[in-house]
């Protein structure tokens with residue numbers, strides 16, 4: 241039913257006039273009502289389009305359930321960007337596990353998920369109409385985070401399959417020259433969503449040097465920092481410099497590495513005092529609950545458990561990825577090799593009737609309707625070329641992912 245939005249603000253009318261949720265997610269919500277079940281519904285829907293790690297759910301829930309008492313102190317107001325105790329715990333945990341050094345609590349802000357961190361951080365970094373460079377293929381949600389409420393304009397920097405999706409200073413410079421608006425920042429995801437790619441230390445250095453020479457803010461989204469299972473080690477931007485300086489900011493969350501997207505806990509690390517003060521001023525509208533901070537703080541302070549968890553979590557991803565790619569190899573489906581995250585990108589260009597976005601959409605529908613499998617289409621990741629689809633393999637039991645992949649192989653054969 242069409243909504244009557246006439247009594248609403250122009251902002252809300254504009255928002256509701258567009259499609260606020262990508263089509264593949266709408267189909268995911270619909271499909272989830274008729275899910276696959278080996279016995280009860282063998283032809284049911286298999287959604288391989290949502291980036292979650294459900295393989296660790298039990299392990300994380302079990303550890304949280306061991307935390308015995310919730311102190312009454314978590315009930316009251318506290319600092320809007322997170323309690324001092326939690327930010328200290330985060331500083332130690334993040335420093336030890338992926339940042340390469342410990343940041344003090346005043347350089348750490350906690351908000352309700354990485355999406356809130358991005359929205360509030362960019363509210364502080366750029367004005368309405370300003371441009372932000374985003375290399376593509378990209379995480380689809382950045383458009384919601386930056387364009388909906390911050391009213392910024394994402395300037396895509398298309399990386400090409402012919403060049404192994406490499407991001408080069410030349411591509412970034414060309415995007416700025418063609419942007420037609422002031423560009424304030426680069427938002428760079430490392431490890432990459434959707435490619436599952438880990439960037440080398442040299443590549444991170446190249447980006448840091450490029451941004452510093454142009455005095456541009458660069459936001460490193462390192463939300464998959466711990467979910468690395470391939471040969472190449474993750475290199476955080478913080479480990480590449482003795483100081484981040486005023487222009488480099490890091491975003492992380494519990495959503496991916498701990499499969500805890502429902503707890504809504506995201507983290508910003510920045511040395512820029514003005515940025516931290518502005519984020520603090522906006523934080524009231526996107527706080528993380530004191531209860532959640534308490535539980536997560538206890539969990540990350542158990543260093544023995546954390547080390548075991550990371551080993552088990554990455555081994556689980558390696559296994560699930562190996563089983564998936566074994567099937568894809570057998571079935572003759574090409575993919576871009578991944579070494580991190582919870583997805584891989586299928587190269588289905590040879591299955592398009594022609595190399596157009598329309599043909600990509602047709603293939604996405606065909607896979608959805610005939611195989612009952614929902615992949616993230618490349619258009620949603622703002623790819624520069626049609627035919628690449630993201631397949632998320634850790635959001636469902638591996639056996640179900642295998643059933644979905646076999647259906648895909650049969651259909652495409």
Ligand SMILES: Cc1ncc(COP(=O)(O)O)c(C=O)c1O
Nearest residue numbers: 353354355379433463493495501
């Ligand atoms: C690269 C990236 N950044 C941010 C987010 C948003 O995370 P959150 O659920 O913590 O808001 C996601 C979620 O998929 C993501 O993949």
